[in-house]
Amino acid sequence: MASSAAIHVAVIGAGIVGAAAAHFLAAAGARVTLLDASGPAAGATGASDGAVSVASKRPGPMMDLARHARAFYVRCERDGLFRGLFHRRSTFLVARTAVEAELVARHGADLAAAGERVVEVDRATLLARIPGLGASVCAALEIPDDGHALGYEITQRLLGRSRIAIRRNAPAAEIVMRAGRAAGVAIGDELVAADAVLVAAGIGSAPLLGLGEILIPRKGQMAVTDRASPSGPAIDGHLMAASYLAAKRGIAREDGHIGLVIDPLMTGQFLIGGSREDHRSDHATDARTIAAILREALDLYPPLAHRRVLRSFAGVRTASRDGLPIVGAHPRREGIVIATGFEGDGICLGPFMGACAARLLLGEAPAVDLKALSPQRFLRVEAHA
Ligand SMILES: Cc1cc2nc3c(=O)[nH]c(=O)nc-3n(C[C@H](O)[C@H](O)[C@H](O)COP(=O)(O)OP(=O)(O)OC[C@H]3O[C@@H](n4cnc5c(N)ncnc54)[C@H](O)[C@@H]3O)c2cc1C
CATH class of the missing domain: 3.30.9.10 (D-Amino Acid Oxidase, subunit A, domain 2)
Structure with missing residues (x-):
């Protein structure tokens, strides 16, 4: 996506996924502006249960991803980032x-x-x-x-442990494109200029990406x-x-x-x-x-x-529509990465998926193969519709 860690990324959505991506981007040296229509954990992340559970996952990519995601919680608990917030059970x-x-x-x-x-x-x-x-x-x-963690506590910890500019009450109206690549995010008349944009806005991702049917x-x-x-x-x-x-x-x-x-x-x-x-x-x-x-x-x-x-x-x-999250680079609009569609699994998957999205934005390969989650499977269908 981008070759230098010194890029400026606008992250849309301060749920557990956006907060994790913002945290790991900042940790890698990127400049991050985190925008939320309301505030951190205002969406599903703040109104959910916190099962970090492999037991509940559909066999196939979800079960495999959940095993990686739960192991990521264990590592983050051990290295101190999630200490006291993630509990094995x-x-x-x-x-x-x-x-x-x-x-x-x-x-x-x-x-x-x-x-x-x-x-x-x-x-x-x-x-x-x-x-x-x-x-x-x-x-x-x-x-x-398996384990348990509260989404809003994890979000708060991820944001508290990083230097990120958080813009509350900042609803993104559209992603601004210039010369075929993302140039920033429009909030009303204001443009928040950025080198790349992450859409992690939960259900708010649908109007931003034209995924209302999906x-x-x-x-x-x-x-x-x-x-x-x-x-x-x-x-x-x-x-x-x-x-x-x-x-x-x-x-x-x-x-x-x-x-x-x-x-x-x-x-x-x-x-x-x-x-x-x-x-x-x-x-x-x-x-x-x-x-x-x-x-x-x-x-x-x-x-x-x-x-x-x-x-x-x-x-x-x-x-x-197919029950899998949508995570990966936008296939037709350069500079946009998508991480949404986590249904009832985003507290479990969120920190790991946020870390994977951060790597994609930095031009690095994610820790696991994300092909099954590629946005291309839907954005292609739309193009033929
Ligand atoms: C009842 C219930 C129980 C659940 N139980 C579990 C569980 O046990 N285990 C589990 O793993 N998962 C569970 N989940 C699922 C989990 O809560 C979600 O998958 C996860 O929180 C999704 O995180 P997110 O960051 O993708 O989205 P969200 O938390 O929804 O965050 C999206 C953010 O984007 C912001 N936003 C939206 N549109 C815009 C815009 N245009 N501009 C700027 N900001 C915008 C919103 O304000 C919000 O803060 C449950 C969910 C529910 C509802």
Whole structure:
């Protein structure tokens, strides 16, 4: 993309992906201006769960990328960048019917084939690990090497540890091109001149890139309880129902589907989610959806009946039409790199993908092959449409 580290990059979007790219660009000596229509973590990053999970990923490029991305968290935790923010913990994939048990077993086999540690857990062992688990749970697998991090904390850390000019309340209206390459970003009448532009604006990337048919907003509602333990997670792992896997593997496609996860937070609270509502980009929660999520959660883990629900919230995932993120150089507009479409996986993938995007902007090869994520697959289709 650019041969010198002394370039000036305008990064559009201060979510976890834009913040990571900005951080690693600045660390490599580039000048960075980070623009956000609102402020850091104002989008999905600030309204999400924080599963850094390989267990939840569709087999193929997503599972492989998630393994790299989770290893990147481990490295960043060890070298101090994410110290105190990333926590190792198990994911339990749980089934409540024979059909679900089959799905969980198939997913476990895919995880093992990708090199992941997968442990079969019988009901008695599971009950010893998670006392009170619902009577309907008939099969489970433990994925011991997953983790958790809060997106807004990671974003704050990445920005706090770099010298980056952050422009809040700065909505990019368009990417300005001169002589066939990016010359900067227009914010109202102002031009923020730059040598290269990274579009990491979540669902806001669609109008900037003309990807309105390709990027789909997918709302997710979640509920947060009071503390079930005074400090530290109240149960010994993250509960992920087969309904969540079904959504990720493209088996359950109905709008409003609930992919159930019960996440024990470090605060002792539970985060319970979530709905998958396509073409919804508002942040409203409604009693019907939250009640449906809680009903499912109570069946899986009845001790939740003793908890108070403190609040509900909704965030907007950015899904792409083929379910894979879009990361790489714009195939027709020089000087633009794209990193969006992370759907429900961007807290896990975000820091690593941001680091990869930074390398592309610096003219270096990314740490892994990103061909499967290339923007070309969509921008080409559009050209023929
Ligand atoms: C309910 C829910 C639960 C989730 N749970 C998980 C989970 O457990 N694990 C996981 O890995 N992922 C999870 N995710 C997904 C994760 O939150 C997202 O994939 C990730 O936050 C995407 O980060 P991003 O930086 O690409 O986008 P965002 O966080 O959406 O950031 C985009 C930023 O761009 C800004 N912006 C938009 N348009 C413009 C513009 N024109 N000009 C300037 N700025 C602009 C916005 O203000 C925003 O700050 C969940 C998401 C939701 C909604």
